[in-house]
Amino acid sequence: xYKRSVRRRRAVLxxxxxxxxxxxxxxxGESASGGLHGIQRGFLEALAxxxxxxxxxxxxxxxxxxxxxDAFDAKSDNKKxxxxxxxxQARLAQSETDSRDANELRALVGFNRSSSFPTGYSPVSAxxxxxxxxxxxxxxxxxxxxxxxxxxxxxxxxxxGLVGKISDVAADAARVTLLTDSTSGVSAQVVPxxxxxxxxxxxxxxxxxxxxxxxxxxxxxxxxxxxxxxxxSSHLESLFPRGIPIGSVTRSDSNERALYQxxxxxxxxxxxxxxxxxxxxxxGPDPSQKAQLIP
Amino acid sequence: MNVRPGxxxxxxxxxxxxxxxxxxxxxxxxxLDSDADLFPLVTLSVGLLAGPIPGAxxxxxxxxxxxxxxxxxxxxxxxxxxxxGYLAGRYxxxxxxxxxxxxxxxxxxxxxxxxxxFSLVQFLLGVESPVSPLVIREILVGVLMNGLIAMxxxxxxxxxxxxxxxxxxxxxxRRPGTTRRGPLTGAPLTSSAVTITGPARPxxx
Numbered sequence: 001x002y003k004r005s006v007r008r009r010r011a012v013l014x015x016x017x018x019x020x021x022x023x024x025x026x027x028x029g030e031s032a033s034g035g036l037h038g039i040q041r042g043f044l045e046a047l048a049x050x051x052x053x054x055x056x057x058x059x060x061x062x063x064x065x066x067x068x069x070d071a072f073d074a075k076s077d078n079k080k081x082x083x084x085x086x087x088x089q090a091r092l093a094q095s096e097t098d099s100r101d102a103n104e105l106r107a108l109v110g111f112n113r114s115s116s117f118p119t120g121y122s123p124v125s126a127x128x129x130x131x132x133x134x135x136x137x138x139x140x141x142x143x144x145x146x147x148x149x150x151x152x153x154x155x156x157x158x159x160x161g162l163v164g165k166i167s168d169v170a171a172d173a174a175r176v177t178l179l180t181d182s183t184s185g186v187s188a189q190v191v192p193x194x195x196x197x198x199x200x201x202x203x204x205x206x207x208x209x210x211x212x213x214x215x216x217x218x219x220x221x222x223x224x225x226x227x228x229x230x231x232x233s234s235h236l237e238s239l240f241p242r243g244i245p246i247g248s249v250t251r252s253d254s255n256e257r258a259l260y261q262x263x264x265x266x267x268x269x270x271x272x273x274x275x276x277x278x279x280x281x282x283x284g285p286d287p288s289q290k291a292q293l294i295p
Numbered sequence: 296m297n298v299r300p301g302x303x304x305x306x307x308x309x310x311x312x313x314x315x316x317x318x319x320x321x322x323x324x325x326x327l328d329s330d331a332d333l334f335p336l337v338t339l340s341v342g343l344l345a346g347p348i349p350g351a352x353x354x355x356x357x358x359x360x361x362x363x364x365x366x367x368x369x370x371x372x373x374x375x376x377x378x379x380g381y382l383a384g385r386y387x388x389x390x391x392x393x394x395x396x397x398x399x400x401x402x403x404x405x406x407x408x409x410x411x412x413f414s415l416v417q418f419l420l421g422v423e424s425p426v427s428p429l430v431i432r433e434i435l436v437g438v439l440m441n442g443l444i445a446m447x448x449x450x451x452x453x454x455x456x457x458x459x460x461x462x463x464x465x466x467x468x469r470r471p472g473t474t475r476r477g478p479l480t481g482a483p484l485t486s487s488a489v490t491i492t493g494p495a496r497p498x499x500x
Contacts, residue, residue: 009348012351013347013348013351013377013381016351016355016373019355019370019373020355020370021370023370024369024371024374025370027370036369037366039363040363044363044366047364050311050315051319054316054319055319055320058319061320061324062323130318130364131318131323132318132322132367133321133322133334134332134410134413137365137367139365139366141364167366175365175366182422182424200425201424202424203424203425203427204427204430204433208427210424272328273323273325
């Protein structure tokens, strides 16, 4: 009797472990349009209303916990923000002068477009309904999907800057891979210095991003703004339109043996506390179908 | 554990509610950039209350639903939670799991082991970005938060599954007035007092 129960226990354990490994292997082996991925998308679609309901219903509780945490940070934030206001006032004056000059130049070349929003895109506001619980998958789920025009690889931003891009879409929900995910990469430019590089995550530290592959010796000022470079050539096009703010430079690592310098930046968007985001959608074919889209 | 149709429904409700609560609520309540993780806690509770097979099965289902709803690599979370549920169940079989602190200490150990193993698996699968040492702080804060909420989660799981448990680990109490008392001293007769029949040991002063 005892032996039978031990055998049964071991058999169940072996079966469950075998199933997990089989799933892991099959999932790794198949493409994004494979069967298991399809089942996942279907499941997400079914679960999204539940998550949305729970997220809305328990928001007061979340806010209460957030308020307690925020109160601890408020004192140091206040001092930091006062210093930033002084700096920004000086930069605003400079920026207004530059903006006036730029408007005159635009009028000269007949280049008429708003600098505040990328042309050809229309924003779709979405609410964050779920968040990945582990630091290794930095992703959120939003309540808008393909029915609202959301497609894979479209950029996602908050009020303060770039957040990430759409990585999977269901009918009424989508998954956003954040800038802090280990697989994330965004081609970016430091302004006004003009240095280009690729923004990558530092896993485990959501307030630190890395601008990699910046040409060595190129000056990068502390506090300089980093924006999406949004380049385009005859066959290739960046996923992100030009000009979306990403963050500000905090420091630069220069290693004599390395070919490139690494610039650290602080993201403008608070990637740990996102409630509402905006997906930059645009008409035309699904961007995921284009083979030559590059971060 | 008595497995009846109601048991399956209760386990399904537990798994679904845990995933929805974790993803929609708990992950958005951060302290020091970290949050609690209900997955190892619930799996541990089921293992401690019901044994290794229900613990491992619950861990597998919980991991599967979590990976499905997060569009993550299928199988990773399941594999780790199976281990948590199975080992918790084996502990229940081999040791006394009725002490009040077992869920708390179990939660600390299980969460630490789960988070560490999850990180190792991610390294094995390949990480394309540099990793900050703050990952360790995040793991440790998560472990502490899980320790803090271990008791209510354990109590909630026990309440949900109580009808199916063969022997509930909760310390039992007699109703007032039904306690059997000794004829000489009037002290309550416990089961151990009744079964000990050998000569009394000499007292040490």
